[in-house]
Amino acid sequence: MIIGGLQKFSLLDYPDHIAAIIFTQGCNFRCQFCYNPMLVKPGYTGGKVSNRPSAGDGQGQKGHPLITEDDLFAFLDKRKGKLNAIVITGGEPTLHKDLPEFIIKIRKLGYKIKLDTNGTNSQMLKDLIGRRLIDYIAMDMKGPLDKYEKVIGVKTDLMKIKESITIIMKSGLPYEFRTTVVPDLIGFKDIASIGKLIKGASKWYLQIFKSDIDLVNPEFNNTKSYASGEMEEMELIAKKYVKFCAVR
Ligand code: SF4
Incomplete structure (x- = not known):
C-alpha cells in the first residue's frame, strides 16, 4: 500500500468511533475542488495532507510524507485499545490492488474499518463487502451524471458509479453519501438530480x-x-429524496 499520510486521531470522521485516518496515495479523479492535491497528483510538492498532522517522518518530497507499512502497523499496534477504528481514505483507496490484504492486516489488530471511495471500483467494493472487510462506507456523489465529468476533471465510466450506489444501498452496512457543493459547478437543480440517483x-x-x-x-x-x-435551501431539497440529510 502506498500511504500518503496518517492522521493519528479523529472523533469526526467515523460516526461514534475514535479513529485514525490513513490517506492512500493517488486518485483517478481530478475534482476541481479537491483539497488534497498532494494525494492526487504525482510529484505534487505544494502543501500538506489536508492541512492535517501526519505521522510521516519527513522523507520524500516536501508536503508528501511517505509512511512505510511497517511504521504504520507499529503505530496501529501501539494504539490498540485507545483507537477502535480506522478510516481509509485517499486519494482513492480502491485503486490499490492490495487494499483487501491491507484491510485484513488492520482488522487482525481488532479495528473496525470505514472506507471512503469515489465509487469507480464497484467490483472491489462488492468484494470488500462480500468478504465482510468493511464496516462503514462513505461514497462521494460528485454531481448529477450529466455534469460528473466536468466536476471530476476527467472521463469516467458512469455505469460504475451507478453500480456502486446500488451495491452500497443494498449492502446492509451503515453508509453515507456526500456531495461537496461548489458554486459554479453544483446548483439547486443539481441537488434534486443527485437526490434522484440516491433516492431512499x-x-x-x-x-x-x-x-x-x-x-x-x-x-x-x-x-x-x-x-x-x-x-x-439545498438541504431542504435534498431531504425530499433521502432519510437523513445535513450540511457540514
Ligand atoms: S475523488 Fe477525492 S481525492 Fe480524488 S480528486 Fe476527487 S476529492 Fe480529490
Whole structure:
C-alpha cells in the first residue's frame, strides 16, 4: 500500500468511533475542488495532507510524507485499545490492488474499518463487502451524471458509479453519501438530480466548499462558498429524496 499520510486521531470522521485516518496515495479523479492535491497528483510538492498532522517522518518530497507499512502497523499496534477504528481514505483507496490484504492486516489488530471511495471500483467494493472487510462506507456523489465529468476533471465510466450506489444501498452496512457543493459547478437543480440517483438512501451530507486551502484547480480559490441560507435551501431539497440529510 502506498500511504500518503496518517492522521493519528479523529472523533469526526467515523460516526461514534475514535479513529485514525490513513490517506492512500493517488486518485483517478481530478475534482476541481479537491483539497488534497498532494494525494492526487504525482510529484505534487505544494502543501500538506489536508492541512492535517501526519505521522510521516519527513522523507520524500516536501508536503508528501511517505509512511512505510511497517511504521504504520507499529503505530496501529501501539494504539490498540485507545483507537477502535480506522478510516481509509485517499486519494482513492480502491485503486490499490492490495487494499483487501491491507484491510485484513488492520482488522487482525481488532479495528473496525470505514472506507471512503469515489465509487469507480464497484467490483472491489462488492468484494470488500462480500468478504465482510468493511464496516462503514462513505461514497462521494460528485454531481448529477450529466455534469460528473466536468466536476471530476476527467472521463469516467458512469455505469460504475451507478453500480456502486446500488451495491452500497443494498449492502446492509451503515453508509453515507456526500456531495461537496461548489458554486459554479453544483446548483439547486443539481441537488434534486443527485437526490434522484440516491433516492431512499439513509444519509446524505452536503459539504460546504472550502477555498482557502490548496486545491487541485487553483482557479477555484477565487470561488466563494454558498451562503448558509443557500445551503439550508439545498438541504431542504435534498431531504425530499433521502432519510437523513445535513450540511457540514
Ligand atoms: S475523488 Fe477525492 S481525492 Fe480524488 S480528486 Fe476527487 S476529492 Fe480529490
